Each structure stands twice: as structure tokens, then as C-alpha cells.
Amino acid sequence: MKPYQGKTVMVTGAAGGIGRRLAAAYGAEGAQVVVTDREGYGGDEIVKDIAAAGGSAYFAAADLGRPEEIVQLFANVDQTYGALDILINNAGFGIWKSPLELSVEEWDSVMNVNLRGTFLCSREAAKRMKAQGGGRIVNVASTRAAMSEPSSEAYAASKGGIASLTHALAVSLGPDGITVNCISPGWIETGDYDALRPIDHMQHPSGRVGKPGDIVRACMYFTSLDNDFVTGTNLTVDGGMTRKMIYEP
Template structure:
């Protein structure tokens, strides 16, 4: 009897019958493969949030349960993004410093404070050096660089007026891999992104006493159009074997904004699939 019983149980075990599967848990009681992130709702401002990378950043913070506002010069795209995400849209031409400050004043009055600023707005205009003008240079600087200074300074003044006690704050500036690598005809854009990178670590030092971290993100090729239209050569040249997506940048912004990541400060995070580390000789 006993021998037959053991044989039957062994047969059931081998066939999988009679085996009850129990989920294993980690030492903290969580199921394997589950990552829990503490991200209390934050008050977020994104510049240039109507389209492309900016729109995806707006959506990511909205999906994280944050109160999000964004500004952009494109009223039609801004209205569509606001409707799709639930974020507030403020029509602003960031070249107008007073208009940008008024936008922040409205938010500070309504919210009491701004926890996260993503300085995403930017334009590019590539043309031969001898065909470019000083006015075009100044225009790119007024859009790509000056708003970073304006929003950061405005937040610093507000925090000082609150008493200057350090508490959670994040400023995330959008730079570019072109701040360290170039093609002909990109002088103004490359210089503007280099300025953003330098401004980032300077602001970090000034804002550290207020508890505000300042970091920049340098995207490489991030396709904001028809990703499916890209060819094999586009993807295969990247060590990561693909062209970047807008979500790659949005996830980095969420990561930087996490409350526990206050030790990440004054850094420039390159997200380019490895291209700037790839040695190429022709």
C-alpha cells in the first residue's frame, strides 16, 4: 500500500497533477518583477509642451498623477495636447520674457509653488555659416537658452520669498548631443545647447541651498515623426540597434523627478543609443 501510494504521488508530481503553484515573493513581500516607485503628485511646468518630446513629457507626468501645466507658441497643438492629457495649456512665446514670467505668476498664485520645471522648449535652424544672420543667432538663443534662466530665476525668487527653507524641487533642462558633437551649419543650435549644459551646473550650485536639483538631458536622434518610416540603416547605425523614441526622454524626466533621486545633481544625461561613444573613421 505504502509503496503504491508513493509511486502514485511521484507520478502526479512528474505529470504536474496535484501540484499547487504558489507565487514566490521577495523579502519585502512584493512579487518578483514588480517595481514600486513612490512618486507623490507634483506640480509640474513644461515649456514647449505642445508637440514632440514636450508633449510626451506632459503626458508622462499627467499619467503619474501630477498637476501639469505647459506653455507653447502653437495654440492649435497646445489645445489638442491639453484635451488629450488633461494638462493646462498657456499660450506663450518664450522669447517674450514678461509673458513667460506672467505664466509662472499665474501658476504660483494658483498652486502656491512649482515642484518641477522641465525646460524643454527649443528650435533648430541649420544652414551654412555664411548664409546665417546675427538675428537668427539671437533668435535661437532667446528660445533655447534664455527661458532656462528665466524660469529658474523666477522659481528661486519665489522659494526665497517663501522663507528659503530647502524642500523638494527639480529643474530638468533639455540639452542635446550636439553640445559635444557637430555638423557644419549648426553653430547657433550647438552653441545654445552647450550653453544649456553649462547653465545647468551653474544653476545647480545656486539652487542647492533651496533643495532644488538641476540636471540636463541630452537626446540624440529621437524620432518625433513617423517611426515606422525609418529604415534598417537608420536603426543599425546605433549601438542600441534602434533610433530613439520620445518615450525614452520622458522616462528619463520622470526618473530625475523621483523624490529619492536628490543625489543626482548637476549632471547631463545623454540618451542617444550609444552614438556619441561610437568611434567612426572614414
């Protein structure tokens, strides 16, 4: 039997490079996958790909910036599968703009999807997991929670909030048998990996740029049904970049 046979897994932001790989991986491991993204972003195609590979998946469209759509999303899951065992909060986006020019509306749009959306999805999932006797929640943050480039304020703040939200939820939901962990990816190339330059790989202590599969493996570790002792953890998956001292010549 496959490790996730009979389990229901929701992946938010499933149309993106990392989300697509996560959905496919859980489908290949026997899970019933709830593929979630905005309408028109390719969710139906992901479901077809998972089915073609012998897996089971269902597309439920939702804009996580709208709380009412999140509530409806989970109601749809109730009607379709009647259970939710694992939630992967992967959805997120950024607006790269000078903090002197970033509008309140732009700030709110990033925070509402990335941070508030993660909280609301976790809240709705936890209600169901508690009733079932437990579950797994994994939040996808970023190394930008700890380090930044210019004009990334809203994105960095949202990802820092996700990292903090993770340990708060882990403490609150622990008595219900729910583990909550976080993955902070570094440079994960979701496009043409062969187009990367040698210097792109060399700047990583690991000797290479990351791939979506690196995040998949980390996620599988946190969601293992036997792994109930690791919770409240933020795992950095960045090839060692955030541990590298850089001196300007």
C-alpha cells in the same frame, strides 16, 4: 497613490513630440501639468488629451523669447496652482543655415528662446521652489552640445550653453534643496517610427533609434521626489552614438 499626485509640473515646448509625451506622462502619474508653448501650437489639445486620460492639465501660452511673457507665465501658475514642484525646460528650436549667412537676428532668436529662455524659466521656478523648500529642474539640451553637423552653429551653441548652465544652477541652487540636471537626447524619432530604415537603427550601438519614451524615463529619474543626491549631471540618451568611432572607408 500615484508618484506625482498633488505635485505641479511645468513642461515648456509641450506641443512638440518630446514635450507632448512628457506632459502626458506626468499627467498619467498624477501631476498637475502646466502645458506651455506658443499660442496656436496645439497646447489646448494636449490639455484635452491629458484630461481624457484622467489627468489634470492647464495650458499657459508664452513666447519664451519674450522675458515679460515668462514672468507673466509664472504669475499665471501662481494664480492657478499656487505652487511649482518640477520644471522641465524642453522648449527649443534651430535655424539650419550657413554661418556665413546666418544673421544676428536669427542667431539671437535661437539663443533667446533656447538658452536665455531656459535661464529665465529656471530663475522664476527657483524663486518659488526655494520658498517651498525645494524642487526639481530638468533642462533638455542635445548631443549637438558635443558634436555637430554643418550649419548648426546657433543651435549647438545654445545647447552647449544649456549644459553649462545646468551645473552652474545646480551649485547655486543646491542649498535651497533644488536639484538641476540635464538630458542630452540624440536621435529621437517623433514621427513615423516604422518608416525608419534598418541602417538608421544599425548605426546606433543600442541597435535602434530613440523614442520619446526614452527621454520620459530619463526625466522621471531626475524628478523622482526621492532622488535628491543627483544634481549637476548631463545624461546623454543617444543609444551610444556619441561613443562610436566612425572611420570613412
